[in-house]
Amino acid sequence: MAKAKRILKWQRDPEGMRQRILDAAKQEFSAHGLAGARVDRIAAKAGANKRMLYYHVGNKEDLYLEVLEGAYEKIRAEERTLALEHLDPPEAIACLIDFTWNYFLRNPEFLALLNTENLAKAKHLKRSTKVKSMHSPFVEMIRTVVTRGVARGDFRVAVDPVQLYISIAALAFFYLSNSATLSVIFGRDLLKKDARDERLAHMIALVLAALTGESTAVFGRAKAPARQSAEQPVV
Amino acid sequence: MAKAKRILKWQRDPEGMRQRILDAAKQEFSAHGLAGARVDRIAAKAGANKRMLYYHVGNKEDLYLEVLEGAYEKIRAEERTLALEHLDPPEAIACLIDFTWNYFLRNPEFLALLNTENLAKAKHLKRSTKVKSMHSPFVEMIRTVVTRGVARGDFRVAVDPVQLYISIAALAFFYLSNSATLSVIFGRDLLKKDARDERLAHMIALVLAALTGESTAVFGRAKAPARQSAEQPVV
DNA sequence: ACAGTATTTATCCAACGGGTTAATTTTCGC
DNA sequence: GCGAAAATTAACCCGTTGGATAAATACTGT
Missing domain, CATH: 1.10.357.10 (Tetracycline Repressor, domain 2)
Structure with missing residues (x-):
């Protein structure tokens, strides 16, 4: 029964997803600024759906703050x-x-x-x-x-x-x-x-x-x- | 016939208008960046209509470049x-x-x-x-x-x-x-x-x-x- | 194997925002 | 005065964008 359906739909990986979202957001915000950043692009870059951003992190500004905090944490x-x-x-x-x-x-x-x-x-x-x-x-x-x-x-x-x-x-x-x-x-x-x-x-x-x-x-x-x-x- | 109509509609002042637009644009772009700047706000701040920006300067990016050039000119x-x-x-x-x-x-x-x-x-x-x-x-x-x-x-x-x-x-x-x-x-x-x-x-x-x-x-x-x-x- | 929950997807939408169209008013050359 | 050009206004257009809803799918403990 090699149904083309069974070809690995998607796995769960909340922490991995969250990290990919934050990485993508970091790229996007640093490349375009807060106003220039596009939520859809972040989602795409993270290999995710836009809804996931809101589910895992929050709205655009929450996302931005988390990225900023992460950046400070890293340098410190x-x-x-x-x-x-x-x-x-x-x-x-x-x-x-x-x-x-x-x-x-x-x-x-x-x-x-x-x-x-x-x-x-x-x-x-x-x-x-x-x-x-x-x-x-x-x-x-x-x-x-x-x-x-x-x-x-x-x-x-x-x-x-x-x-x-x-x-x-x-x-x-x-x-x-x-x-x-x-x-x-x-x-x-x-x-x-x-x-x-x-x-x-x-x-x-x-x-x-x-x-x-x-x-x-x-x-x-x-x-x-x-x-x-x-x-x-x-x- | 003291119709409230005759109360000074508007005078022409192309150069003055252009300058007010550029000043307003400078404020807006420096306060919000290129992506964050709002054309409507620039128009409002310049006491003008949005259409005027396009008439006197050009689109948002033209406006931005002109502001940038002006800033360099000034410091030089x-x-x-x-x-x-x-x-x-x-x-x-x-x-x-x-x-x-x-x-x-x-x-x-x-x-x-x-x-x-x-x-x-x-x-x-x-x-x-x-x-x-x-x-x-x-x-x-x-x-x-x-x-x-x-x-x-x-x-x-x-x-x-x-x-x-x-x-x-x-x-x-x-x-x-x-x-x-x-x-x-x-x-x-x-x-x-x-x-x-x-x-x-x-x-x-x-x-x-x-x-x-x-x-x-x-x-x-x-x-x-x-x-x-x-x-x-x-x- | 099944119920319940966590995670993900597929759509949708209302507001926004840059840009345009067309009509209106002022100014200027004659 | 008058007609054309310049300046200005009001209204509209339409793709984009942040955000929301609801349904589908995978995992968990039992």
Whole structure:
């Protein structure tokens, strides 16, 4: 009785389905923003029916908030894996910059989601107790590293850890988030390998030069590939 | 025959109307993004009929591109008014940062529009020969200032002007564009006067410390109000 | 094997939103 | 004054979209 009916109609997999929906939603929201996202496209991408979104998560805004929360959870989790205690303070800062840069590079949807949420004036984030309780470990990491660096004489000055945290994020975020327009303005591809390497080196050099007061020593420690051209600027 | 009819129907004002439409569109697009913007709202805000948008400018995307081009024109025009030639190099850099910061602060729609355009992967900008021909004078300004600063001994190192330009924009842009989410994350208002002053001081100190190698001298020149509290971090 | 529940599918719909059509009013050249 | 062109209005069109309903199908414990 090989009825063409018995060919595997569908299986149940609530958790899998939920995850596929959230993944699809993340793609959609980061590609088109909140208003530009289409519920039908999310369903299609998740290999599901539109009704499933409402069944498993809720309406469009619920879906969006869940995606946003997930994005914060993910970066916070990765941030926590960074161990800087046993590094020299300058190395630790370089490591932090390197991580931030590469995280943003690997997770462009995160940048887009943050921009979308800021367009909404953080309306959804404000309602999320979940995200508000997820503090980045970086501020405290920076605080201890800077204290240690000043004590050891590596750094000349005390820095407000919050300001430095924001500045490091800023240097990486802006470049990557705005790479499309900047590439048009400057008439060259800012995302190609060479340009990316150059940017990472610049960011590390800039911040370490400001902190240590030395510009040469910095480069021996930077994780970015050393530039060999004699003409290349240092910062 | 005092018919209530004769009470001033409407006057013609094509240019005025066009401008009101573009202003309204700028507000709408920067507040809601391209997909979130509503043509009817733009019309209403412009005190016009929806048909007028199509008559005077074109469809939604045409309208959006015109707004974007206008925004670039405006910042480029203001940038050109900045005269740095007769300033000491460190002062010149501080001045540049100060301008950038205050321009972004005064023109939040510009930030939002850039984010919107980057969400669209600069699709519209690529088609705009107008914007592509509008180069920022800042890159060349930075180049000459840095050259001069290195020659005079003010600066220790050569910096790639493009990287520095991007970094300065980044430090200001990210803070302001993301102030909504950052304010939630940090649990305090990043846009209040004190916070803004602190940020400007930090940005100037960071960049000048990296360039000059001195952190104390920097502050005498920064345009931001001097901090008096002994505990305050320097960078 | 069967009842009950969890999960999924197939349609439907009312509101919305960009865009258009056609009529109306003002202005301007002559 | 007058007719044509420019500017403006009101009303409509129709595909899209978020969301809802109800029926079908798979799994679970008993």
